[in-house]
Amino acid sequence: MRVLAAILLFVSVLALADDGNYTAARAAMVEELWLYAKFVDDADEARISKAVMASMNTVKRHELVPRSERRYAYENRPLPIGYGQTISQPYIVALMTQLIDVDADDVVLEVGTGSGYQAAILAELVGHVYSIEIIPALAIRAKQDLERLGYKNIITKLGDGYYGWEEHAPFDAIIVTAAASHVPPPLIDQLKPGGRMVIPVGERFMTQTLLLLEKTEKGEVISRQHGAVRFVPLTGEH
């Protein structure tokens, strides 16, 4: 019995030490993101808010990536999560979260749950997150992982994100985690006046731009497309 207790103690110490390592790695990652956020904006004000950064510093990314990729969990890069999907680069996740500019009581729709990481980041910042996934295995895995991590304000389902989630519409913000050939008109309908929708454009592993749609109070749609990074395509111009 004593031996068993000793083993248990040893294992839990190891687990705690492991968790401590991840906490440090996460903090280091957030430090790096801060640098980029400031660098890109070239101003005193960072491009990403403290609230979003705090959320990035809280969510356990290592719990949401496959075991084989855990050691890279806090590197600022996308990682494969199986089924041809990726967990986005943390910097892109932070930027996308920033762009939809959410408040604490907002209701957000996510199309494409994937690993659940983006939903978890949002859950730290808003009232409710509704997330839809079209790949059955991912939907099940993300649901289990998010429950295990204690997120009570994330509701997930398996299904077609094209028509949004009518029962919970309208939404203050919508995040589509992978661009399709077009922006589904029903999603625009489910956005509240004044609401925002963000979509990363580009290949997996390589986001090109972030598409931001804003619905005015009159219901008109205005869109902007940002490069995730400051890049002037002509030499000699800044």
Add this chain to the structure above:
Amino acid sequence: MRRLFPATLLVSAGAIGYELLLMRALSIVQWHHFAYMIISLALLGYGASGTFIALFKPQLEARFEAAFSTGALLFSITMVLCFALGQRVPFNALEMVWNSRQFAYLSLLYLLYFVPFFFAACCIGLAFTCRRRDISRIYFFDLLGAGLGAVLVIGLLFVLIPQNALLMLMTLPLIASLLMGIPSTARNPLMLAQVVWLALLIGGIPQNQLGLRVSEYKGLSQALQVVDSRVLSVASSPLGLITVVESPTVPVRYAPGLSFATRHIPPQQLAVFTDADSISAITRFHGDFESLAYLGDISAALPYTLLDGPDVLVLGAGGGADVLLALYHGANSVDAVELNPQMTELVRDTYAAFAGYVYDDPRVRVHTREARGFVAQSNATYDLIHIGLLDSFGASGAGVQSLNESYIYTVEAIRNYLGNTAPGGLLAITRWLKLPPRDSLKLVATAVDALELMGVSDPGKQLALIRSWNTSTLLVKNGAFTAEDISSIREFARARSFDTAWFPGIQAVDTNRFNRLDMPYLYEGTTALLGERAADYIERYKFYIAPATDDRPYYFHFFKWATLPEVIALRKQGGAGLIEWGYLVLIATLLQAIIAGLVLILVPLARISRNWPARTGLHMGAYFLLLGFAFLFIEMAFIQKFILFLSHPLYSVAVVLSGFLIFAGLGSAWSEHLARKCEARKLSPVVIAAGGIALLALLYLFLLPFIFQRFIGNSDPVRIIMSMALIAPLAFAMGLPFPLGLKHAAETAPDFIPWAWGINGYASVMSAVLATLLAIEFGFTFVILLALLVYAIAAALFTMLPARRESTAAV
């Protein structure tokens, strides 16, 4: 001995067949640019086998039949084994930017696929080395085998999917092994191995392991992950593997460039993937045009707002979406051109009811032809020539196509298209919008060049460009846009929240209004490209946007070395999409060719005695090195050049590769005769050969564009025979310098012969990749001229080689 000839033929056929099959398979599981890697590693197999035979000649010679039979059996086994293992290497090209492990996986693939070629080349090399008396007949069967192998695999790919074609192909070396095993000293153990291998095959074990494992990031894999989606049908041909996918729960909805402002949703669609990517949709249609209302709200609909009942030519009809677009807008007639007959069959027959019998509409005529060939041969004029999106956004966005030759978007192509538009008619090209812009600006630059070459003094008056958030549509008019046209373009764009980026008389306030970019890139770029300082703008632009031409048909190549450090540094700040990584894969391939060739070909040769006169090694080494480079430079440039004429990369590789093998082989056989003639007249045969090569190559540089233009519309067999006839004299001349050098080496420094083979093989391995890199950077003309210069230096070196000894040594 009689068994050796068919055995050689079978192994040779198997080797070239396997080379082509691997190209096909890797185009499906990965992407097209691995073609160059396969040519390089096949040559590595031949180079390394030369070294192997040189090292173990006495042992191998003593057991020739057994060695040949074992080599053939191992070729057969590794064909299947390496194919299956290669599928299990978790190489992900898209992740190369992030993960250095991917470079290791790429090298592993290179080495894996090298193995079968090594064994094949060992058989052929052994036959040459150990049966010198019959060398000319062995050569004949080797070359005949290569030609037949190319024909066989293309034929097989018409009826079988690649993995089944592989199982047919692997029987060729197995039969060769059986043939040579019977008279061999190791008959019994060989027979046992052959029987076990046969039993394994018949038992079905390998077959289960051979399924193509398509990259999970390609469109088909992604589509099949979706709940309840399923494959409805698969059709295979050398032109591509076509897979039709149905997704009842989460329907396919493919409508690139659809307006934010639209209320219309696409009806049910079937997704059609070519080589597991390049999506095209078959749209459900029951004759009710209301259900297609979304087609009025995509950027590609722009030309129809300017035309009334036009006669339309659709290039690249795919699943028929652009034909529907034309019919929806009241086209008077539609000529739809599609290269792949199986694609046409899907819309016309297999899913005809689903597609509303759209190809049976009396207004529609479908032509199974290559686009450039059709336009070159057609006397018809059209009010609209429409080129829609032929590739997927993923492929376009990630730089995976950067090595693809595309003769659709070149200056010459646009001139041809405009030559077939009626006065006032339009050419409309829709492209994916990359940001900062690459494709779209390169297309504008290409159109401006084409118009200027046609004598248009103010090209800006004939251009209009609009963009949605993910597409741009360029109009080139045969004549100037009228005020009425411009007003229609503006209204079309405004109503759909599309941004105008160019029309004659555009002002900055007309741009960047609806989908705002950091800068009005397309407007500024088009203005610059139409201005006097266009060349300066192209130079200063951080991506390569100079017009694509038939001489440098790399429309998708945007890579600039100067930009690389900046984009690599920006990668972690969300700038990974700026990296054109397809080009970097080619560089990685070149590096691994350099290292693998060194380790597998040259280093082992150091064990062989180096007993030859002073300076001979250096001179001869340089001679054979230069020949290796020059030969492959011309061959690779021709493969890429003939894609235009033969309409598909695989056809071009098959015809040009086997053409060069056969005719260079014949030239090689004739070299002895030339040497004798030259000796009598005190001439250098290599100088004569190099002169012949230069004359023919220069002639082709001038003539090929005209020949292609004139005959491109002919049937496949005619074009294949013409290609062979064109290649024959040049390849014949190119077959001369190598055996002439070998003959000289045999007479002056016989110990150098293994080195001659090795050095030449090493140069070939590198230049197969290097030629592509040079073609992308400088064009085919440059590569061919460079090859001629290299031949000239080699010829000069040959004249400086030490004179022969009086008593000739045996080879």
